[in-house]
Amino acid sequence: MSVFTIREERCKGCGICVTFCPKQVLEVDELSKVHAVRKEDCIGCGQCELLCPDFAIFVDKVDKEAAK
């Protein structure tokens, strides 16, 4: 389970995170902002955060038990 922090003011909707997400968790909306639409599929690999050129998306892996 992962927690997403998306800084919308920084996101330009380039879609690099969408391209490299191995689980198709992310989607860019019509206003060119990214959203985590399938959070439950996230495996917490961190590719979206590492490859975001705008420092807009952050993903933190959380313990399942702690999240409850």
Added chain:
Amino acid sequence: MMERSYEKYFRENRLPHIWCPGCGNGLAMKAIVMAIEEKGLSQDETVIVSGIGCSSRASGYMDFDTLHTAHGRAIPFATGIKLANPKLHVIVITGDGDCTAIGGNHFIHGCRRNVDLTVIMFNNEIYGMTGGQGSPTTPLGRLTTTAPYGTSVRPFDACHIAMAAGATYVARSTAYHVRHLAKLIGEGIDNKGFSFIEAYVQCPTAYGRKNRLGDGGAMMKWMRDNAVQLSAWEKLPEEKRQGKFPIGCFLKREAEDFNMAYNELVNRAGGAR
């Protein structure tokens, strides 16, 4: 969310940056701050010097003592800083046009003098900011606004120039390989002498669109699939090298740096008064 540790190196009020959606410059800038953080450089004792161009906007977003200089002249300004105050870590951010065309001579003579600088050249293979004119690194046959039927001139390999001109550390990585790039920049910071790191970045707006290379993500996939680590590249037969390019550290050598050589000269001449 815990704020990421590298965020403190950015000027928060200057973000979001002006680079186009999908541009790789942000990734190269991220790699630089990751390297600075890893090496534990102080923000007060690190100077970022940049020239002119898309890449050189980076100095404005980074919270250090920064200098945005004249076109192609980042290396001479940086040389001055390093000579005046040798304890500073001087990092130069430049682009392919800024470094190999407008500042070509400054670049080769910076290498020759072996000034203790870390030069990171963002290579997007085009003049992005001015509208997509062909640069010295535009590959043969690629379309640009100044070459609508394709470039007819062979490109420079900036790493080869740096090696031939006398740099003491030469490496290349890409925007896709952020951690690898950060590691190479870190090695460049450690090297006492002229370190040159080429960061291959994508320009989806001027270069990718004209050459139908897709968006930023598609261009980064191309880097992922075609960049070959140097150790594997050396074993690759010539016919399989077609369309691929090597990444990694190409050269590391020992040579006296400019500050030391200059101090010796001063002593030989009777010392500074």
